[in-house]
Amino acid sequence: xxxxxxxxxxxxxxxxxxxxxxxxxxxxxxxxxxxxxxxxxxxxxxxxxxxxxxxxxxxxxxxxxxxxxxxxxxxxxxxxxxxxxxxxxxxxxxxxxxxxxxxxxxxxxxxxxxxxxxxxxxxx
Amino acid sequence: xxxxxxxxxxxxxxxxxxxxxxxxxxxxxxxxxxxxxxxxxxxxxxxxxxxxxxxxxxxxxxxxxxxxxxxxxxxxxxxxxxxxxxxxxxxxxxxxxxxxxxxxxxxxxxxxxxxxxxxxxxxx
DNA sequence: TCGAACCCTCACATTGATGTGAAGGTCTAC
DNA sequence: GTAGACCTTCACATCAATGTGAGGGTTCGA
Numbered sequence: 175x176x177x178x179x180x181x182x183x184x185x186x187x188x189x190x191x192x193x194x195x196x197x198x199x200x201x202x203x204x205x206x207x208x209x210x211x212x213x214x215x216x217x218x219x220x221x222x223x224x225x226x227x228x229x230x231x232x233x234x235x236x237x238x239x240x241x242x243x244x245x246x247x248x249x250x251x252x253x254x255x256x257x258x259x260x261x262x263x264x265x266x267x268x269x270x271x272x273x274x275x276x277x278x279x280x281x282x283x284x285x286x287x288x289x290x291x292x293x294x295x296x297x298x
Numbered sequence: 299x300x301x302x303x304x305x306x307x308x309x310x311x312x313x314x315x316x317x318x319x320x321x322x323x324x325x326x327x328x329x330x331x332x333x334x335x336x337x338x339x340x341x342x343x344x345x346x347x348x349x350x351x352x353x354x355x356x357x358x359x360x361x362x363x364x365x366x367x368x369x370x371x372x373x374x375x376x377x378x379x380x381x382x383x384x385x386x387x388x389x390x391x392x393x394x395x396x397x398x399x400x401x402x403x404x405x406x407x408x409x410x411x412x413x414x415x416x417x418x419x420x421x422x
Numbered sequence: 423t424c425g426a427a428c429c430c431t432c433a434c435a436t437t438g439a440t441g442t443g444a445a446g447g448t449c450t451a452c
Numbered sequence: 453g454t455a456g457a458c459c460t461t462c463a464c465a466t467c468a469a470t471g472t473g474a475g476g477g478t479t480c481g482a
Contacts (some may be wrong), residue, residue, distance in 0.1 A: 176458080176459075177458095177459075178457090178458065178459080187440080187441080188459090189440070189441065189442085190439080190440070190441095192460095192461095193439075193440075205459095207447080207448060207449085207459075207460090208447080208448090208459075208460060208461095209448085209458085209459055209460080210459085210460090222403075225395075225399040225403075226399065226403060227439080228354065228396060228399070229353075229354055229396045229397075229399045229400045230352065230353055230354025230396075232438070232439090233438080233439080234438095239403065239407055242406060242407050242409075242410035242411075243403060243406045243407075243410075259411065259414065262407050262410070262411060263411065265407065266404050266407045266408060266411070269400045269401070269403065269404040269407075270400075270401075270404055271349075272352060272353045272354075272397075272400055273396075273397040273400040273401050273404070275349040275350065275352070275353045276353045276393045276394075276396055276397040276400070277393070277394075277397050279346075279349075279350060279353075279363065279367060279393065280390050280393040280394055280397070282366060282367045283363055283366055283367075283386050283389065283390045283393075284390060285366075286366035286367075286386070287366075287383065287386060287387065287390070290383065300428080300429075301428095301429075302427090302428065302429080311470080311471080312429090313470070313471070313472085314469080314470070314471095316430095316431095317469075317470075321468095329429095331429075331430090331477080331478060331479085332429075332430060332431095332477085332478090333428085333429055333430075333478080334429085334430090351469080356468070356469095357468075357469085358468095
């Protein structure tokens with residue numbers, strides 16, 4: 175598919191799709207006219223990239239962890255250098271802390287909302 | 299305490315502490331000489347702000363949700379407008395999705411690491 | 423009283439994720 | 453063949469979170 179369709183299906187601007195490609199997060203083959211040509215799995219990949227970006231990860235990190243996240247579990251060991259492993263472990267731990275922080279504060283918001291509703295049931 | 303001590307205790311640059319104040323995330327009283335003067339709870343607040351920022355929330359949102367997160371559960375209802383409630387609900391849901399995305403991908407990284415270790419136990 | 427180590431404000435620089443638009447090539451339908 | 457809707461690259465703009473430094477005041481200990 176071309177960039178317009180991918181943009182529409184992922185809710186992402188064309189500009190950003192080109193940016194993600196520039197950052198090595200997605201790849202596109204090119205037609206004889208120079209147009210980008212995306213395959214079907216790219217849709218999911220873009221959605222995943224968006225999710226990770228929204229979760230606060232920079233493209234630099236996303237690029238590093240993406241190879242581990244491919245669906246058909248095709249683990250690529252050749253490039254599993256010790257540095258890579260260490261990076262992944264560190265990032266995994268950071269993600270855990272991030273998620274905990276989010277959930278903790280989310281729960282606090284939930285408690286607040288519950289208290290407000292009890293105080294004034296008209297709110298909702 | 300003054301800004302230097304707060305910076306050291308929270309691992310945050312003075313510049314950023316002033317920025318957070320400018321954004322309304324923390325408050326400081328002023329000494330007669332104009333120096334900022336922080337109280338003890340500000341330490342925790344700064345750490346919490348850092349956590350939320352790291353989790354990907356913008357200062358704009360953090361500022362909105364902070365009042366709900368105060369420790370002594372002092373719920374302030376006066377400003378609980380319907381818009382505010384809606385914002386909080388939306389943000390709470392976004393935080394849930396963010397956390398889910400993080401945990402999902404974190405687990406994928408974990409699986410990858412486990413697979414790598416099985417393949418080559420020398421890696422740790 | 424002097425220097426070191428603080429503090430202040432102001433302002434410009436940078437980085438990453440984006441938006442926007444210009445200048446131009448391609449494809450399709452009429 | 454021409455218009456409209458695509459696509460290309462390039463470049464400049466913006467926004468939030470930061471860094472950095474200038475120019476200047478305050479505090480404190482030797």
